[in-house]
Amino acid sequence: MGKIILTASGKGGCGKSTFAVNLGYTLAAAGLDTLLVDFNIGLRNLDLYLGLQDRVLFDFGDYLAGTCKLRKAVVTDGELDKLHLLSCPQIRDIKGLSRQHVSGLLSELRDLYDAVIIDAPTGIGELIRDLASCADAGVLIVTPNFSSIRNAETVSKRLEGQGLAKRFHVINRVRAGSTDPSLPRVEDIEKAVTVPLIGIIPEDENIDIGNNAGRPVVSARDSYIARNFEGIAARLMG
Numbered sequence: 729m730g731k732i733i734l735t736a737s738g739k740g741g742c743g744k745s746t747f748a749v750n751l752g753y754t755l756a757a758a759g760l761d762t763l764l765v766d767f768n769i770g771l772r773n774l775d776l777y778l779g780l781q782d783r784v785l786f787d788f789g790d791y792l793a794g795t796c797k798l799r800k801a802v803v804t805d806g807e808l809d810k811l812h813l814l815s816c817p818q819i820r821d822i823k824g825l826s827r828q829h830v831s832g833l834l835s836e837l838r839d840l841y842d843a844v845i846i847d848a849p850t851g852i853g854e855l856i857r858d859l860a861s862c863a864d865a866g867v868l869i870v871t872p873n874f875s876s877i878r879n880a881e882t883v884s885k886r887l888e889g890q891g892l893a894k895r896f897h898v899i900n901r902v903r904a905g906s907t908d909p910s911l912p913r914v915e916d917i918e919k920a921v922t923v924p925l926i927g928i929i930p931e932d933e934n935i936d937i938g939n940n941a942g943r944p945v946v947s948a949r950d951s952y953i954a955r956n957f958e959g960i961a962a963r964l965m966g
């Protein structure tokens with residue numbers, strides 16, 4: 729039975745999708761059959777960040793509607809055969825998506841893969857609550873801003889309210905050498921977020937370049953960032 733990992737943040741643009749693709753790539757490269765599931769219905773990005781946009785013909789909305797089989801909606805990466813993507817609709821909504829649909833889909837996926845990584849929508853909407861109640865671990869992505877910290881705490885409490893006890897945070901976009909006293913330091917963030925810190929990701933142009941090129945930055949296997957994600961994955965998976 730696989731592990732379901734949920735990414736979350738209180739503010740948009742903190743790096744949830746970036747974290748999801750790089751974690752997924754890291755786990756797949758380590759030999760785990762890994763499925764990334766994009767739950768940003770209408771605003772998906774994982775297909776682009778993985779360079780799979782031209783191969784996504786169906787999504788989980790089609791599967792739930794009975795239009796296609798699950799294996800038609802799942803796309804496997806061209807480079808790593810253990811890395812898979814299940815997208816959500818790009819422009820339309822999924823009408824009547826209930827808690828039962830979400831939990832039924834996720835329990836089916838859990839039986840098929842070693843790791844299921846959910847890229848969740850920002851904030852504290854109904855969908856994130858449904859997702860949290862099915863997940864084994866939640867990762868809050870926080871950036872060095874007081875607003876991001878506060879909102880991450882709010883999301884963390886919502887996840888806790890759904891029974892998601894195993895929660896962690898990752899600090900993303902940390903600028904090396906930044907000493908401006910008005911910006912929260914890593915130590916301040918770690919103190920303010922009440923769930924354990926499992927990783928620090930620097931601000932790095934190559935991360936953005938990787939997303940735009942459709943190749944997660946950790947696909948350069950001998951890079952410092954690949955090592956960094958291996959450490960995060962090990963702490964997360966226990």
Ligand SMILES: Nc1ncnc2c1ncn2[C@@H]1O[C@H](COP(=O)(O)OP(=O)(O)OP(=O)(O)O)[C@@H](O)[C@H]1O
Nearest residue numbers: 740741742743744745746901930931932935936939
């Ligand atoms: N550590 C980083 N260094 C440089 N750029 C980054 C870093 N992390 C993320 N980015 C860039 O920041 C932007 C937002 O990242 P991303 O799409 O992962 O955020 P998100 O939390 O998923 O956003 P949304 O709330 O819209 O879903 C992207 O252009 C991404 O390439």
Ligand SMILES: [Mg+2]
Nearest residue numbers: 744745768773
């Ligand atoms: Mg995103």
